[in-house]
Amino acid sequence: MEFILSTGRSIWQGEGIEAGCDSELYFDACARVEMDPDDMERLGLKENDAVKVKTRYGEVVVYAKTSTQAPHRGLIFMPFGTWANVVVQPSTECTGMPNCKCIPATTEKTDERVLGAHEAIKIYYADGEWGKRAEELKSYYDIH
Amino acid sequence: MMREIKNVPCPFCGCLCDDGVVIVDDNKIIGTRNLCRIGHQKFAHAQKGRFETPQIRKNGKLEPVSLDEAFDKSAQILANAERPLLYGWCSTSAEAIQIGCELAEACGGIIDCTATLCHGPSLLAIQDQGAPSCTLGEVMNRADLVIYWGCNPMHAHPRHMSRYSVFPRGLFRKRGRRSRTIIVVDPRRTDTAKLADLHIQIAPGSDHMLVHTFREIINSYDVTHETVAGIPADAIRETIEAMGQHQWAVLFFGMGLTQQMGKDRNIDVAIKFIHEFNKYIGTKTVLMPMRGHYNVAGSNVTICAETGHPFAVDFSRGYPRYHPGETTAMDVLYRGEVDAMLNIAANPGTSFSNRALAHLAKIPLINIEPHNQQSMQISDVVIPPAIVGVECDGTAYRMDNIPIKMKKIVDPPENSMPDTVILGEILKRVKEYV
Numbered sequence: 075m076e077f078i079l080s081t082g083r084s085i086w087q088g089e090g091i092e093a094g095c096d097s098e099l100y101f102d103a104c105a106r107v108e109m110d111p112d113d114m115e116r117l118g119l120k121e122n123d124a125v126k127v128k129t130r131y132g133e134v135v136v137y138a139k140t141s142t143q144a145p146h147r148g149l150i151f152m153p154f155g156t157w158a159n160v161v162v163q164p165s166t167e168c169t170g171m172p173n174c175k176c177i178p179a180t181t182e183k184t185d186e187r188v189l190g191a192h193e194a195i196k197i198y199y200a201d202g203e204w205g206k207r208a209e210e211l212k213s214y215y216d217i218h
Numbered sequence: 219m220m221r222e223i224k225n226v227p228c229p230f231c232g233c234l235c236d237d238g239v240v241i242v243d244d245n246k247i248i249g250t251r252n253l254c255r256i257g258h259q260k261f262a263h264a265q266k267g268r269f270e271t272p273q274i275r276k277n278g279k280l281e282p283v284s285l286d287e288a289f290d291k292s293a294q295i296l297a298n299a300e301r302p303l304l305y306g307w308c309s310t311s312a313e314a315i316q317i318g319c320e321l322a323e324a325c326g327g328i329i330d331c332t333a334t335l336c337h338g339p340s341l342l343a344i345q346d347q348g349a350p351s352c353t354l355g356e357v358m359n360r361a362d363l364v365i366y367w368g369c370n371p372m373h374a375h376p377r378h379m380s381r382y383s384v385f386p387r388g389l390f391r392k393r394g395r396r397s398r399t400i401i402v403v404d405p406r407r408t409d410t411a412k413l414a415d416l417h418i419q420i421a422p423g424s425d426h427m428l429v430h431t432f433r434e435i436i437n438s439y440d441v442t443h444e445t446v447a448g449i450p451a452d453a454i455r456e457t458i459e460a461m462g463q464h465q466w467a468v469l470f471f472g473m474g475l476t477q478q479m480g481k482d483r484n485i486d487v488a489i490k491f492i493h494e495f496n497k498y499i500g501t502k503t504v505l506m507p508m509r510g511h512y513n514v515a516g517s518n519v520t521i522c523a524e525t526g527h528p529f530a531v532d533f534s535r536g537y538p539r540y541h542p543g544e545t546t547a548m549d550v551l552y553r554g555e556v557d558a559m560l561n562i563a564a565n566p567g568t569s570f571s572n573r574a575l576a577h578l579a580k581i582p583l584i585n586i587e588p589h590n591q592q593s594m595q596i597s598d599v600v601i602p603p604a605i606v607g608v609e610c611d612g613t614a615y616r617m618d619n620i621p622i623k624m625k626k627i628v629d630p631p632e633n634s635m636p637d638t639v640i641l642g643e644i645l646k647r648v649k650e651y652v
Binding site: 080084085104144145146149151154159168171176192194195196198200202 | 230231256259266330372373419422474476477481482510529543546549565568570571573574578579590591592593594595596
């Protein structure tokens with residue numbers, strides 16, 4: 075189903091990042107996509123189901139959560155962090171700032187595992203997984 | 219012996235609350251009072267999970283080395299690089315940033331701070347338009363209309379509303395919250411919106427359009443559409459009318475405006491809106507960016523004082539050059555220009571976008587950071603520093619550019635030195651190598 079993806083801060087993300095990026099607090103706070111309760115129902119998702127969030131720039135598996143900041147039908151929210159950054163638009167349009175809000179995205183239920191914070195950095199960037207997938211999506215060289 | 223240290227500035231967000239109480243027992247932090255839950259975590263976690271020694275990556279694994287070796291290796295990497303990037307600076311002292319500027323000049327690199335990823339576009343707009351602003355004390359004493367646009371202070375700046383803008387009683391606002399009107403503009407019904415008198419739930423990505431509609435009404439043009447940005451035109455007219463009935467208004471804006479399409483242009487129109495509001499309506503209106511980390515405003519102030527430009531300063535031609543979009547950290551990484559990076563007091567693992575991180579993984583990364591954060595996975599040199607505001611003092615600037623002296627609460631671990639010393643040592647060695 076198609077959504078608009080926004081990323082941003084949440085208090086639990088702030089707390090998690092100060093408690094340490096390898097802490098459970100951080101993982102719980104950031105490896106998630108917050109959805110409107112109506113959208114969850116329409117997709118047949120339950121709390122804590124693994125979902126794949128896909129944009130033109132990448133894809134990442136996170137847990138679905140019912141948003142505490144609802145209603146926001148048609149909008150999904152990911153806390154600013156390792157997982158959200160896999161799918162944001164990296165080009166900056168000559169301002170120095172990537173587009174982190176209002177990115178067209180799709181979500182689907184998946185059986186894949188949610189990666190840990192350090193693991194995600196290692197697999198996506200150190201091992202080059204993000205680059206490979208972006209090349210498959212043919213978006214590595216024409217991201218605007 | 220247990221002791222309480224009072225009036226401690228909190229080294230987390232741009233609010234820099236300086237009324238914190240930290241309880242220390244025998245050089246160990248055991249508790250805090252007055253701080254928000256994020257500020258509490260900052261102090262509670264500061265001494266846990268620290269690196270004891272500097273480390274260098276050998277055969278794909280980080281291995282402990284002596285301080286001398288780590289400084290030497292860092293200086294070699296920076297001196298041999300064609301286009302090094304010195305990034306971070308948001309959670310360290312202004313004194314360390316001064317040395318950082320000198321280091322950037324010595325190695326002919328680019329110095330950029332995390333403002334590039336939060337309020338960089340705001341700075342661009344402020345350079346274009348100017349910014350009518352004020353201090354937070356003035357907001358507390360005078361504001362009777364507070365607008366939060368594209369920000370969620372209940373989550374990102376938890377004590378902002380209770381200390382500066384909404385709840386405190388001020389000189390001319392004796393009844394605190396009851397003498398103020400709060401308007402929140404956000405596509406989600408956030409926790410801040412739940413506290414507001416009016417929540418304008420706009421369609422995502424249409425902030426620019428809505429501000430323009432506000433300007434249209436103020437300039438006495440007709441709004442021809444029935445709804446704009448998902449809001450009925452009548453409601454927008456009524457909002458402007460209600461806003462005009464106040465004496466002193468402040469607009470706080472956050473990432474909602476700077477991180478979406480339009481970026482600096484969104485702030486441009488917001489500033490124009492403020493100008494016109496002052497000109498035609500008569501309500502005194504100011505605006506202020508909601509700065510993220512505690513010294514991100516200070517990094518702009520300091521880099522500007524040292525080089526003449528607020529961020530993204532390139533020294534590769536021997537003199538400071540500023541060209542956002544070309545010399546900003548994200549862009550040089552995105553285009554793959556950078557061949558070495560020094561990261562200090564920031565966390566690229568959580569804040570850089572995918573393609574920038576993909577390039578960062580390929581180049582040497584020197585990380586001056588006390589805790590095991592994600593970017594350690596791709597770091598080549600790790601130097602643990604003392605944490606500013608907890609283990610060493612320094613100057614930081616609040617979001618309204620007021621300098622505040624940070625306090626030393628406890629002694630740092632044995633091998634952790636202040637950022638100023640670490641950067642000074644690297645600078646000394648870089649000058650020898652270059």
